[in-house]
Each structure stands twice: as C-alpha cells, then as structure tokens.
Amino acid sequence: MKIFTTKQIAAIDKYTIENEPIADIDLMERASLQITNWIVQQFTTEERLLFFAGPGNNGGDALAIARQLAELSYQCEVYLLDFGKALKGSPEINFNRLEEQGKVKLVKLRSEADFPHVDDTDVLIDGLFGSGLSRPLEGLPAQLVQKINQLLNVVVAVDIPSGLMGEDNSKNNLENIIRADYTLTLQFPKISFLFPENEQFVGQWEVLSIGLHPDGIWETPSPYALADAEEITTRLPVRSKFDHKGTFGHALLIAGSYGKMGAAVLASKACMRAGAGLLTTHVPHMGFPIIQTAVPEAMASIDQHDSMFTTLPDLVPYAAIGIGPGMGKKHNSCRALCNLLEQAKVPLVIDADALNILAENKAWLEKLPEGSVLTPHPGEFSRLVGETTDSYDAVQKQMAFAQKYNCVVVLKGAHTSVAAPNGRLSWNSTGNSGMGTAGSGDVLTGIILGLLVQGMAPVDAALAGVYLHGLAGDIAAKKRSEFSLMAGDIIDYLGKAFLEMQKRD
Template sequence: MKILTSAQIRSLDQFTIQNEPISSLDLMERASNAFVGWFCNQFVNTRPVCVFCGKGNNGGDGLAIARLLSQLSYDVQVVVADYTPNASDDFTQNLDRLKTHLNLAFISSADQFPTLSSQVVCIDTLLGSGLSRPAEGLLAGIIHKINALPNKVVSVDIASGLYMDKANGENDPIIEPDHTVTFQLPKLAFLLPQNVRFTGEWHVVDIGLSGKYIQELPTPYWFTDKKAAEKLIQPRGKFSHKGTFGHALLLAGSFGKMGAAVLSGRACLRSGVGLLTMHAPVCGYDIIQISSPEAMVSIDKNDRHISQFPDLEPYSAVGIGPGVGQEPVTIALLEELLDQVKVPLIIDADALNILSSNRSLLDKLPPNTILTPHPKEFQRLAGESGDEYERLELARDFAGKYQVIICLKGANTAVILPNGEVHFNSTGNPGMATGGTGDVLTGIITSLLAQKYKPAEAAILGVYQHGLAGDRAAEQKGQIALIASDVVENLGW
C-alpha cells in the first residue's frame, strides 16, 4: 500500500470528486459510513457516544457520524468547538442535516466542556488532515480535557493536532486516542514510534478514493501489508531439488555468544534454503552440530572468535554478524570478506558495529548489501538525528550514498532502498523486543538471498515473515513470555 502526504491526499480527494464523479458531501457521507461500520463492530449501541467536532471537514465527518450513529440507536451527544466563525461548506450542510438532533452544544470556552460518564466513547473530529499549525486556545483546551478523561477515545482520520507527515513540536496539544480510524491509506505519522501515543491502534477503512489516481501518485513511502508480502513469495516448482534453493554461508558466533549463531542458523533453515554452512570458532563446533543437525559446520582456526572464512565459491549468499564480537581478527576478516565477496551479503549486529568504528570499510560495501541495524546501531553508523522523521531522511541519504539496503529495526521496521524508497512493515509486536530476535531476522534474510530473491525483496519479505512469526508466537505464549526461539519455531511459509 502507498503512503501519501496530506497534500497528495487532498488532490486524491479532489480527483475522486471530479472523476468518479461524486459530490464532496456524498464522499463525506461515504467516509462517515465507513467509520460507522468500524465503530459498530467495536462498540455496541448501549455505549453512549460524545462526538467532538471542529468546523472543517473533519468536524463535518463528526456531524455525519453523529447522525448515522443516532439512527442506529446510539445515545449521541455532539460538542462543536466554536473556535472560528468560518465553517467548511460540508460542515454547514451536515449541521443542517443534524438540526433535529437535540443534544448538540457549541462551546466557546473549555470551561463549558461537558461532564461525561466513563462509559461514554469520545469520537475526536476536531482537526483532521487540514491541520496547518499547532492547536491552541479553545482547541488546545478541549484536547487537554479529552486526554485527561479515562474514557475510550477514537480519532477520525488522524488524532486532532497530529501532523500526517512531519514532526510536531514537543509540547503541541494532540489527542491521545485508543484507536485511530483512518480513511483509505495509512499515514506516515502512524508508522513512527515517536507518535505511538497519538495513534493508538490504527485501522484503515476503504472510502473508495480513485485507485487509478493512487497508482499514479509518486511516493517513496510504502506499507507492506499481507497482500504486498505474499506477492513476493516464490512458489516451489515440482522438479526442484536442494540445489535449486541455494547454499547459504553464515559467519556467526563467538565464545559466550554461540546462541546468536544457532538462532540465526535455525531461522535460515526454516526459511527454505537448500543448504546451510555455518562458520564458527572452535568453541562452537559441538554446539552447532548438536543444536542444528541440518547445518554443515566450517570451523575457524581461532578458538573463540571467527578470524577467517571458507572459500566462497560454493555459496549463493553470505550473512555475517550475529554474536561475532569485535576482536581485531574479526575486523580483519570483515575487511577481507568485503574485498572478496561476489554474492549477496547481509551484515548485522557486531559486524555493523565494526563498520561504525572502521569507517573506511563503508566504501567497500558491495551495492545492495543489506544492513539490519536497530536504532542504536544505526546511530553509530550514520550519526544522531533530532527525531524519527530526521532519522528516516538520514537513512535514505545513507542508503543512497553507499547504495545499500537498510532494515531499520523497531515497531514497523523500515526497509530503506538505495533509490530512497521506504517500505514499512505491518507485522511484529513488542514481545519481539528481546535478545536474539535480530539474529533470527538475519538468518531469514540470508536464506532468501541464497534462494536468489532480489536483495530488496529478500529484505522486505524477510522482515514481514519475521514479524508474522513473532505475531504467531505471541498468540501462543503471550508477548511477555515470547523468546527468539519461539519466533524461529513459528516461521511458516
């Protein structure tokens, strides 16, 4: 799915109105109906509702939603923030349609904020995608009052006060909803962890905006949903054999960190590779042979750290990093590997830290090498950034400069391609923030690279499947009990 800017969404809105054609009032009605469809599934009509409206089209949605919900026998109260004499046309028309509604109040001071029982569900339609400056005065007062309530809050399209595609100021008044129900497409703001308080759980409802026009609009930002991910999976032919699916080489582990190697090896095997060789220090030999009988082992001359790699000729992809440490012998190995490797490469964990502290190695990265840093590793690699929007730009610059693919790990891991495209992942959960899950991801992507997936596709699909396995594991064990081995065991293709 594409992610568009607020300006693009405005033009999409206009295109749909002119070319479907549909009046903007009818489009508002369609959007409001789509919201109400979601709402009725979530809250039964014995729950009273209070709709807070601004005077733009988001507020117009609010008025239409209030009318539709009261037709469905919800007990609805409407509070309009009378912060300006200028209301949008569609707001005014929906106000006319609501005229018979008794429980409607215009308030001009936050002191007039109603007293609500904690059962009331608040629907936030104060400000939508038309936000042009931070909320202040009356709107800020209402936002603060809503945020202080214990009640459930649902924002329509986007939390009032939150910008769709740029950073807010630290003290901007913004609604903190339990849910955001957004129209047609996800918004960039929802995908950045810094906005999690202002997003809650978010849901997309289809309001029939022009698919043809969406296809035409250029954007660097994409959301990898189920459909997009499944399209990338290569079917297995009837006559395939283990040679068809490549031979992966994983360089991983050191004394005390052999678990990282095992996790990434097992994830690699569970992701379809034909053959796997794991290269490890002497101390890792028994560990790998016993834990991963499906893998072959190549043993280093060094007891505790890897210092060399086997002849690369047989291998179709190489992964390096999980648990390798940062000993001088391993630094020398990485340099040698970058000079020699001719097949797709993924670099993770300690190997990324080696790159950060030996920056001349960055210029040796082969094009389309995949790097999988978490935010701290990325900061060591590319420097500080003020907020997550800046970090995203920094990552795009870095990916472009070195022609590499970055998987910036976190909630909604972002896969950033050398051409500047950013693909946000839709799977995964906070239970996965535990040691070893990163090693699992490295194994999955190494496996896909070995099977000849294009590096960009291996990164996007690998990240998606990793999160999906984590979601399955969380269903079984709960997020708190989840460990990296559970992610491996729940890989399913």
C-alpha cells in the first residue's frame, strides 16, 4: 500500500473533491461517519464524550462526529478553541449544524480557565489540530494539550494526535503533543506513526477508509509504502510440479564460531524452511558435529580453523551467499570477509558481525556485489552510517545508503523498513514484541537467503522475508504468547505463514 506525506494526502483529498465529484463538506461528513462508527463500537452511551476542537478541518471533523453521536443518544460536549476569528468553510458549516441540532453543549475555549471539569470515566476526543500543522504548538493550544495529557482518561485522536507532525518531528516540542490511547487515521497511516519514539503519542492506530479517489492515489508518486499481504503474495515464487532441489537453488551460509554455533543452526534451519533447494553451511572445524546433528538437511563446509571463519570454500556452486550470524570479528575473519566481497559474483545477505566488520572498514562497502542485502539492527546501522537524530533521519540515511551502494538495506525494528537501490522504501506490517529475542535476526537472515537463492529479486526477497518472518512470529505468539516466544518458534511456524499467504493467492 502506497503511503504519502501529509501534503500529498491533502492533494489527494482535493483530487477526490474535484473528480468524484463531492463537496468538501460531504467528504468531511463521510470521514466523520467512519470515526463515529468506530466510537460506537468501542464506547457506550453511559460515557460522556468531551470533544476538543480546533478552528481547522480537524476541528470540523470533531464537530461533525459530535453531532452524529448526539443523534445516537451519546452525551457529547464540544470545547472549541477560539482565537477570536470566525470559522470558515466546512468547519463553519458543521458548527452551525451543531448549534441547530441543539443536543450538544458548546463552549468556546479562550483561556486555560475555560478548560472543563473532567470526570474519570469521560472519554476525550482530540480534534484540535490535524495533519496540516507545520510548526510546534505554543500558547493556549500547548496549554490545553498539556492539561489533557495530565489526565488519566482515554484519549482518542482524530486522524493524528494534535501537535504531531506527519513526517519529521526533529524540531518539534514533544511536551506539546497529545498522548492518545487511540488514533483513528483517515485513509493512510502517517509516516510518523511508524517510528518507535512516536508510539507514546499515537497509541494504537487504525486506518479508516474514507473513499479517496483511486485515480488520485494511483497518480500520486511516492517512494514510501506499507507492505501488506496482497503485495507480498504477488512477489513470492510460483512452483511447478516439475521443479526440484536444483531448481530451488543452492545457498551458502557462512556462520558460527566458538560459543556461537546456535546462530548458524537457526539461520540454516530458517533458510531450508524458506524453501532453499540446497544449503551448505560453512562453519569452523569445531562446529561440524553441531551443524550435522542439528540440521541434517544442510551440507557442511569445514573451515581450516577450529573456532572461527578464516577461509572461503569454492564459491562457484552457489546462487546466493549469507554471512554474519555468530561469526565473530577476529582478524582472520575480517580478512576472509574482504576476500568474499572481492570474489563473490552473486548477491550476499550480510548480517551481525559481518556488518560490524564492514562498519570498521567502510572502504570495503565499495566492494559489495550488486543486489546484496544488509540486515542491520539500529545499533549496527548507526555504526555503518553514523549517529542519527531520530527515526525519520535514520530512514533518510537508509535510503541514501541503499542508493549509494546499490544494495538493499533492511533496518530492523517494530516496523522494519526495507530500502531499495531505486530510492523506494517500504515498512513492514507484521511482527510483535516477542520477536525481540536472541536469534530472531539470525532467523531473518536465513529466510531472506532461502528466498533469494530461489531466484527472487533481492528487494523482493527482503520484503517477503521480513513479512513472512513477522507473520510467523505473529502466529507463534498466538500459540505461545509474546512473553514466551523464542527464535526457534519463528522457524516452527514459518510453514503456517506460507500457508496463510497461499490462502490469499
């Protein structure tokens, strides 16, 4: 699913108004009705709903929602931020409709003293400022936000929490942003919702469709997307009954060192479970009995060193190569990685210690084979590109890095982002907190390698690998809980994740 900046969303709104065609007030009514329906499903008429509305379109939405809910016998009160200027356009129409209805208490907020008494059971609806906000809140709006944030009541934000910018919040005043429990965003998630530092403001968010014109969405270019099942299903390889293990590719995985053979085992199992036809895992001499016993489906290539990676096997047989899980950073391993970068003719999947070695030898980045996939967590990413100010800055550097080195960068997190060499970036929509556990990244490396070796394009393998990894984790969490989830559980439920995708085909 394409996602857009707030300015682009406003342009798509305008396109819809002009080409559906539909009046602005009617589009606002349609959007408000979606939020009204959500509120009806969540709250009863026993609870009082206090609406805090601003003078713009976000406030206009709030006024319409209050009127719609009042017609359904909800107890609604509206507190309208008053700067001494008359409302205009659709907000003015909705204010007049609310007055004419006569079922909602209307109060104008001109100072902090006008803030209402709030009971513990009241639900607060935030419609002060929307996605058109371009500067941090200050003055009376900031005071109102701070008062709302001091309360323990449930807060529902209309479209976006007041004070939060849709993309870059690096210069924002975080004290003056609504901390919502729920955010009901219209048509598309805002980019800032996908960043971990903004969870405290957004809470749980849900996208509500308001029927924006499909041609406007299609014709508006965007480098950003949110991966969904429909898109990922189309990227997965199609199998013929005449295919065989040779068809599905031979992968090489270089992993493991003394005390870290578990990483090699997890990545190997994940690679096979993701559909690789053949896998050879290159391990130190001491790791031979471990890998042969734990993963009998994989062949073993034995390094000449007893406890670390120091030498390359013949690379000719392999269609894709993974390196890094549990590898260590000894000098001989660094030199062997450099040799791999110089000799490899196929895409690499690079993770863990292999990334840390690259971060210490940045000149080697120029040696990356075309289409290689790098899978850093935030710490590894910072070592590669330098410190970042926030997640928005990190995403910009991620996209620039992928373009500069003609590679795919998978920046792991709750909404893992995948940056492609063509300047596009997609966030993932599967996964849960239980996957923040030792070995989860090794499993992801194996899955991406297993898909890549089957002939998938590197960016497709990365997107599908990340999605399936998260989906398997979600299925596992339902069976074993997020608290108890282990990396091996993700592998165990990967097959069910594939089945889930096949149902959508």
